[in-house]
Amino acid sequence: xxxxxxxxxxxxxxxxxxxxxxxxxxxxxxxxxSNQADLQDRQALRRVSGLSTELQDISDAEYRQxxxxxxxxxxxxxxxxxxxxxxSLKELAALAETAGSEVLDGLIQRRDKADPATFxxxxxxxxxxxxxxxxxxxxxxxxxxxxxxxxxxxxxxxxVKVVDRTALILxxxxxxxxxxxxxxxxxxxxxxxxxxxxxxxxxxxxxxSGGASGIGGRGPGETKxxxxxxxxxxxxxxxxxxxxxxxxxxxxxRQERRRHNIPxxxxxxxTNAGKSSLMNRLTDAGVLVENALFATLDPTxxxxxxxxxxxxxxxDTVGFVRHLPHQLIEAFKSTLEEVSGADxxxxxxxxxxxxxxxxxxxxxxxxxxxxxxxxxxxxxxxxADIAPPEKLMQLLREEPNSFAFSARTGFGIxxxxxxxxxxxxRPKVEINxxxxxxxxxxxxxxxxxxxxxxxxxxxxxxxxxxxxxxSLAKVIENLK
Numbered sequence: 001x002x003x004x005x006x007x008x009x010x011x012x013x014x015x016x017x018x019x020x021x022x023x024x025x026x027x028x029x030x031x032x033x034s035n036q037a038d039l040q041d042r043q044a045l046r047r048v049s050g051l052s053t054e055l056q057d058i059s060d061a062e063y064r065q066x067x068x069x070x071x072x073x074x075x076x077x078x079x080x081x082x083x084x085x086x087x088s089l090k091e092l093a094a095l096a097e098t099a100g101s102e103v104l105d106g107l108i109q110r111r112d113k114a115d116p117a118t119f120x121x122x123x124x125x126x127x128x129x130x131x132x133x134x135x136x137x138x139x140x141x142x143x144x145x146x147x148x149x150x151x152x153x154x155x156x157x158x159x160v161k162v163v164d165r166t167a168l169i170l171x172x173x174x175x176x177x178x179x180x181x182x183x184x185x186x187x188x189x190x191x192x193x194x195x196x197x198x199x200x201x202x203x204x205x206x207x208x209s210g211g212a213s214g215i216g217g218r219g220p221g222e223t224k225x226x227x228x229x230x231x232x233x234x235x236x237x238x239x240x241x242x243x244x245x246x247x248x249x250x251x252x253x254r255q256e257r258r259r260h261n262i263p264x265x266x267x268x269x270x271t272n273a274g275k276s277s278l279m280n281r282l283t284d285a286g287v288l289v290e291n292a293l294f295a296t297l298d299p300t301x302x303x304x305x306x307x308x309x310x311x312x313x314x315x316d317t318v319g320f321v322r323h324l325p326h327q328l329i330e331a332f333k334s335t336l337e338e339v340s341g342a343d344x345x346x347x348x349x350x351x352x353x354x355x356x357x358x359x360x361x362x363x364x365x366x367x368x369x370x371x372x373x374x375x376x377x378x379x380x381x382x383x384a385d386i387a388p389p390e391k392l393m394q395l396l397r398e399e400p401n402s403f404a405f406s407a408r409t410g411f412g413i414x415x416x417x418x419x420x421x422x423x424x425x426r427p428k429v430e431i432n433x434x435x436x437x438x439x440x441x442x443x444x445x446x447x448x449x450x451x452x453x454x455x456x457x458x459x460x461x462x463x464x465x466x467x468x469x470x471s472l473a474k475v476i477e478n479l480k
Contacts (some may be wrong), residue, residue, distance in 0.1 A: 071096050071163075072131050073106040074124075075143035076114045087355050091322070092143045092165065094272075099172050104135040118157065119150045129158045139163055145325070148197045166193060166325040173328065181246045188239040189327040191232050198225055198232075250337075253301075261449060261469040263312040263424045266339040268367065269348035270359040271319025274382035277407035278348055279316040282417065301338070306421045311448045315342065322362045329369065340372040343425050346416075348380045349395070351387030351404065356395060376423055377401065380416055385409050427451060427466075429473035436461040439479065445472055 073092050077085035085108050093103045107128060109120045118125050119142055132140065139161045140154065146164040154162045163171075170193060173186045267275045283302040300316040315338040329336070339345060347363060349356050360379070367373060379402035381387070381395050387404075396402050403419055405412030427450050435442050443462050446452065450468040457463070468476070 069101055069139070070104055070135065070137045071101045071139045071141050072104055072128065072135060072137045073141050073143065074120055074128055075106075075108050076120055077108050077110045078113055084355070084358070087358070088143055088322070090354075092141060092168075095165070095168050095172065096141055099168060099175070101139070101141075104137050105131050107131060114144060115150075116147075117150065118153050119144065119146055125154065125157045132158055132160055141165070141168055145323070151197065165323065166327070169321070169325055169328065181243065181250075184239050184242050184246070188236060188243065189325065191236050191239070192327040193325070195229065195232055195236075198228055261427075261471060263310075263343045264315065264338075264341065265312060265344045265346060265420060265424070266315045266317060266342035267346045267348060268317050268339050268363065269319065269380075270350060270353075270363055271321050273319065273348045273350040273359070274407045275319065275348045276316055278346070278380065278382065278405075279314060281407050281410070281413055283314055306424070307418075308421070308451065309447055310421075310424070310451075312424055315339075320363045320366045322358070324362075324366055329366070336370045339367060340370045340375075342372070342375060344420065344423050345372065345375050345377045346380050346420060347377050348382050350383055351381040351392055351395065352383040356381075356391065357398070360399075378403065378416075378419055378423060380405060382407055384411060427469045427472075429468050429470055430466075431468055431473055431476055432465045433476060433479075434458060434461045434463045435476070435479065442472075442476060442479075 073089055073096065075085060075089045075092065089106050089108060093106065096103050107120075107124070109124045111121065115121045120128065128140065131137075137160060140158055140163070142154075142162065142164045144164060145166045146154070146162070151162055151164070170186065170190050174190065177183045177186045267279055269275050279300065279302070283304050302314050303311060304314055305311055317336065317338055345367065347360070349360055353359060364373075367375075379395070379399040381392065381402060381404045383406060384392055384404040385406040385408060392404055396404060401419075403412060403416045405416050407413075439461075443464065446464060446466050446468055449472060450466045452464065452466040454465045455462065
């Protein structure tokens with residue numbers, strides 16, 4: 001009991017110290033994230049409400065395009081508390097706003113499980129339809145992944161486009177992808193999602209075209225939907241080949257780092273938790289920072305040096321979210337391997353979020369799914385300058401290896417860096433030898449990758465006593 005009281009007293013003292021440092025740092029916030037060209041480019045292109053159109057001629061428009069201008073949100077509360085359901089709908093609203101839409105209304109239906117026909121039940125559908133009419137919305141966004149039948153039934157009843165959570169996330173990814181690999185991964189995920197949900201206007205997908213119609217044409221009796229499925233499957237196969245080729249280059253770089261035993265640190269966490277901001281703080285990487293979900297898709301790897309001179313890499317990765325679509329996990333496997341292959345995971349958490357524990361659980365679930373469950377983890381609680389002190393203390397108490405910091409003010413960065421450096425894998429092979437002056441490259445490698453106890457210059461060479469990794473120790477051993 002006395003130990004527990006002591007720990008609480010320590011936490012309270014730390015809280016007071018934190019508050020004082022927050023107040024001192026409040027007036028010296030640096031504008032270190034401003035004037036980013038990537039951010040300016042992204043903000044230069046926005047959807048303009050009321051200008052989106054659809055072709056009326058069904059011969060010209062077989063498929064309706066995703067429209068996200070004025071939306072109504074709807075969710076099903078099947079488990080947890082009412083606060084959990086509200087948090088989930090707020091997250092959906094943030095996703096919709098990131099996609100460029102205006103959220104007009106939100107509905108939550110309490111059910112034991114989602115209705116297999118309409119997701120929310122026939123009674124709630126009428127209420128949803130009335131809300132769409134009253135607000136003038138053009139799209140309904142559902143908080144969950146809907147089956148093709150649920151999508152069709154809902155659209156036929158509410159008379160507007162219906163989009164589920166997965167399609168919304170895929171749309172955001174499509175907007176934010178910049179690199180060739182990122183665009184290919186998003187396109188593959190979109191097609192995987194679209195394939196079982198092919199729909200057209202009326203009976204257009206069941207039209208037949210008999211006879212041979214030249215190279216690449218439809219076969220005898222092949223319907224429009226069969227043709228579209230074949231073309232999508234061909235395109236998906238091509239994208240998989242391209243991603244596999246691009247993965248080879250990434251694997252080569254990763255293997256080169258492993259060959260030289262360079263420790264790697266992956267910055268992972270929930271979307272919009274502040275991973276890119278932390279990356280910029282630590283390495284001046286210039287990664288795009290935006291107060292939006294999934295602002296960063298393309299991984300960024302930067303080399304940095306510890307205080308004792310050891311080199312290691314930091315990787316900024318795509319953010320996770322609750323119920324991250326499996327299509328995305330599959331498509332972004334090469335990107336997520338930066339996490340699963342790391343020596344240390346810095347798990348960034350948004351301390352100001354209403355339910356940070358749920359974010360931690362969701363991220364750990366995805367990390368385990370990609371094979372990173374056994375990797376050492378540091379919990380880095382960001383936005384400590386605006387987080388409620390009681391929640392901050394609760395997180396620090398519940399997570400044993402956790403540290404509070406603020407990427408905006410710089411508070412706690414030094415402590416976090418020290419924790420990262422102390423958690424890096426350390427060399428284990430002890431050497432005490434003299435290296436000839438002609439092999440200055442080995443001395444440099446020891447400085448970069450090892451821990452030096454003593455170093456002395458002798459007439460015959462450099463006398464050095466240090467800890468190094470196995471591969472470097474073998475090279476030094478072969479000199480004798």
